[in-house]
Amino acid sequence: MLHSKLPQVGTTIFTRMSALATETGALNLSQGFPDFNPPQRLAQALGEHALAGNNQYAPMAGLPRLREAVAAQLLRHRRVDVDPETEVTIVPGATEGIFCAIQAVVRPGDEVVVLDPVYDSYEPAIELAGGRAIHVPLDTDFAIDWQRISEAVTPRTRVLMLNSPHNPSGSVITRNDLDELASLVxxxxxxxxxxxxxxxLVFDGAEHCSVLSHPVLRERSFAHYSFGKTFSVTGWKTGYCVASPRLTEEFRKVHQYVTYVAVTPVQHALADFMHEDPDYPLSLAASYQRRRDYFLGALGESRFTWKPASGSYFQLLDYSAITDDVDLQLCERWTREHGVASIPVSYFYAEPPEQKLLRFCFAKSDEVLLQAAERLCAIPS
Ligand SMILES: Cc1ncc(COP(=O)(O)O)c(C=O)c1O
Structure with a gap:
């Protein structure tokens, strides 16, 4: 008979809350995707490449011209020098990249440290590799507690999962975190x-601290990226993984049998656009920071409290001045009764702490953000 390999796993909260938002006609600030279009030239390029006949398998590691564009972007924006041939792999979404990296290096019995609240795709991937996720909570400000991590490491620990800018909290790591991580690994x-x-998506003048920018971590890390987030095309499900040649070799052994390749015309369109407008990604921080501030400004009269997100397109709101309800039920109730869908933050924890937080995605038009804020301001105690 069938014995589930993932008995704890059901449909993700993102799917459930988005479905509820559709069913009830609520404003959907739950799932992380923009409600606006990507740059027009990018969308046009996709159509052009499909019509021009670029519709068959790309090379397994990705189109060379897109890998070159990725390497050029890393050099231009991060001053990180990578070899597109041996260190960059184009994947059908960061989710697939993360899955393949874990399958490539985690063996049965290995432990993998994850930091709670944790993005929900990591643990199933670790379990399918036969590994065990060891949950270490971030501190109350969602900063990393290196002492706690160091105490959680055992001789069986193989990998540490890092996520910055962080979903769901919107926190970002610092250079000091990279140094702590490097000495630990x-x-x-x-x-x-x-x-x-x-x-x-890093705000208020902060810098993105990539593991690729640290000499020790550069040799020991798989770094995962999503064109979906950077170019507002989450439905195109395309990203890339950057790692040293040794790690990339193992990574590709798995990737070639999980999906083999990412979608060809999408890769061509991204390569064209990155070539034509290499600095487009640099415009994102200001534009998303403005959306964050617009949303928070419109919530000024509410009884929610918050710390503005330092990065990502998620803002946490603390509702403890409004109700004592548990976030999981509250989310559903407010979607039905007040027409705004969000995500309960306890969903991202193995052992949720005593806190009353909901996650709202602010990658939305001003109109939607304003309406959502008005509805949230009108919620009675
Ligand atoms: C933290 C994090 N990692 C990975 C992903 C998945 O990215 P992709 O759509 O490229 O698979 C998401 C998407 O929401 C995310 O929030």
């Missing part, structure tokens, strides 16, 4: 799987 001979899909 050297001390215990660990690898790092670094989820940097929101790399360009």
């Amino acid at each position: 050297e001390r215990h001979d660990l690898l790092v799987c670094s989820d940097e899909v929101y790399e360009y």
Whole structure:
């Protein structure tokens, strides 16, 4: 008979809340996707390439011209020098990249440190590799507690999962965090799987601290990125993984049998656009920071409290001055009764702490953000 390999896993909260938003006609600030179009030239290029006949399998590691564009972007924006041939792999979404990296290096019995609140795709991938996720909570400000992590490391620990800018909290790591991480991974001979899909969404003048910019971490990390987040095309499901040649070789062994390749005309369109407008991603921080501030400004009269997100396109709101309700039920109730869908933050924890937080995606038009804020302001106690 069938014995589920993932007995704890059901349909993700994102799917459930988005479905509820559609069913009830609520404003959907739950799932992380923009409600506006990508740059027009990018969408046009996709159509052109499909019509021009670029519709068959790309090379397994990705189109060379897109890998070259990725390497050029890393050099231009991060001063990181990578070889597109041996260190960049185009994947059908960062989710697939993260899955493949974990399958490539985690063996049965290995432990993988994850930091709670944790993005929900990591643990199933670890379990399918036969590994065990060791949950270490971030501190109350969602900063990393390196002492706690160091205490959680055992001789079986193989990988540490990192995510900055962080979903769901919107926190970002610092250079000091990179140094702490580097000394930990050297001390215990660990690898790092670094989820940097929101790399360009860092606010208030802060810098994105990539593992690729640190000499020790550069050799020991898989860094994951999503064109979906950077170019507002989450439905195109295309991203890339950057890692040293040794790690990339193992990564590709898995990737070639999970999906083999990413979608060809999408890769051509992205390569064209990155070539034509290489600095487009640099415009994102200001534009998303403005959306964040617009949303928070419109919530000024509400009884929610918050710390403005430092990165990502998610804003946490603390509702403890409004109700004592548990966030999971509250989310559903407010979607039905007040017409705004969000995500309960307890969903991202193995052991949720005593806190009353909901996650709202502000990658939305001003009109939607204003309406959502008005509805949230009108919620009675
Ligand atoms: C932290 C994080 N990692 C990975 C992903 C997945 O990216 P992709 O759509 O490229 O698979 C998301 C998407 O929401 C995310 O928030």
